[in-house]
Amino acid sequence: MIKESLIRLQYLCDTIPLIWENISEAEWDAKPKPDAWSKKEILGHLVDSATNNHQRFVRGQFENVPTIIYNRHLIEIIKAMPEENYSKKCNTNEAQPVTLEWLIDDYIVHLEHHLKQIANY
16 A cells, blocks of 8 residues: 555656646635635645644654644644744754744745745746
8 A cells, every 4th residue: 555655646746746837826826615725725735734744654653652633724833823932942954953933934935935846926
């Protein structure tokens, strides 16, 4: 099953960016129904999903039944973060620990870089 899933994932990674090149900005923003997600909102959901699944795939190998629940979008987590937590630090692959504020800003820059690879905006 994993072998088949990896083949499907590789196919999606090879194919989807080519398809996305033909999607206009209006198509990314359009909602098929007022209560339905736009393509852009679906992409945001996939980013959230990838984040959670990345943790599950890594932590699931080394922790005994970790709890990683998908219940909030990243934007909601950031909005709910108390301002005093912005200065808390994390170790990453940077030379020195960085603040949560730096991580959030860096994530947005990184996200925009890759989104611009998908579509002009």
